[in-house]
Amino acid sequence: MESILSRDINRRIGRAMHTYNMLSDGDRVLVAVSGGVDSLVLVWLLQFWQLKAPIAYDVIPLHIDMEPDDKKAGGSAKSVQEQLGHLDIPLDIIPTAWQLPKLNSPGDKTKDICYTCARQRRKQLFEYASRINCNKIALGHHQDDIIETFFINFCFAGNISTMVPKQDLFDGRLALIRPLSFLTKQDICVIAERLQLKPVRSKCPLSEETRRKDIRNLLNDLYAKIPEARSHIFAALSNVRHDYLLKQTAKSLPGEGGEHADQP
Numbered sequence: 001m002e003s004i005l006s007r008d009i010n011r012r013i014g015r016a017m018h019t020y021n022m023l024s025d026g027d028r029v030l031v032a033v034s035g036g037v038d039s040l041v042l043v044w045l046l047q048f049w050q051l052k053a054p055i056a057y058d059v060i061p062l063h064i065d066m067e068p069d070d071k072k073a074g075g076s077a078k079s080v081q082e083q084l085g086h087l088d089i090p091l092d093i094i095p096t097a098w099q100l101p102k103l104n105s106p107g108d109k110t111k112d113i114c115y116t117c118a119r120q121r122r123k124q125l126f127e128y129a130s131r132i133n134c135n136k137i138a139l140g141h142h143q144d145d146i147i148e149t150f151f152i153n154f155c156f157a158g159n160i161s162t163m164v165p166k167q168d169l170f171d172g173r174l175a176l177i178r179p180l181s182f183l184t185k186q187d188i189c190v191i192a193e194r195l196q197l198k199p200v201r202s203k204c205p206l207s208e209e210t211r212r213k214d215i216r217n218l219l220n221d222l223y224a225k226i227p228e229a230r231s232h233i234f235a236a237l238s239n240v241r242h243d244y245l246l247k248q249t250a251k252s253l254p255g256e257g258g259e260h261a262d263q264p
Contacts, residue, residue, distance in 0.1 A: 061084065076201075
């Protein structure tokens with residue numbers, strides 16, 4: 001199994017885990033498994049890491065079934081289960097608590113659906129983690145996801161922020177960890193191919209029409225012109241020069257629409 005990870009990839013995974021102190025002795029880690037190769041590789045990685053880590057922790061893979069068939073698992077959930085079954089990794093499956101609304105026409109595809117769906121799945125993860133006493137939730141986001149999220153927020157939300165490799169929540173009772181943060185999508189695809197893992201396609205009707213896809217295409221064009229841009233952008237996210245960002249020094253100035261602008 002050592003041959004699955006190259007020396008460079010192994011080093012970057014270890015550096016991400018060490019830099020952000022992702023795992024501790026006695027952790028119970030709930031792994032969110034969507035069916036994409038990112039989360040499938042993540043489950044294998046955390047299981048494999050148990051063999052070499054100087055600490056003991058539990059790994060509980062979970063798939064939220066977006067297409068439950070009455071009281072049975074839907075087709076996609078079964079496919080995810082089969083993928084992990086080839087690696088002798090068990091999978092918990094629970095039906096979604098939120099159903100995608102019916103879309104009768106292209107005009108029904110609102111920008112809020114992806115946000116609501118992700119929010120509801122995240123809420124369900126939190127509830128399940130609490131129910132089985134997990135103190136960590138592992139997500140399969142990688143370096144490209146982190147960069148894309150930065151540009152989505154930058155271009156569409158007007159703020160400078162992104163997802164982080166480790167995020168403490170609920171006064172430290174729960175933490176989100178992203179052990180693949182220092183790997184690119186291509187790195188993960190190489191690992192998946194060596195493990196003979198294949199992605200389980202999403203049935204979401206909006207999966208190919210999101211802002212993330214637009215940003216990804218834009219960034220791919222940028223990387224084609226400036227190959228080193230990816231690594232420089234990622235490095236910049238932890239090298240923020242706060243003194244050289246715009247800061248508001250007053251709520252408003254005379255003549256600019258402030259509530260006291262007309263007063264002497």
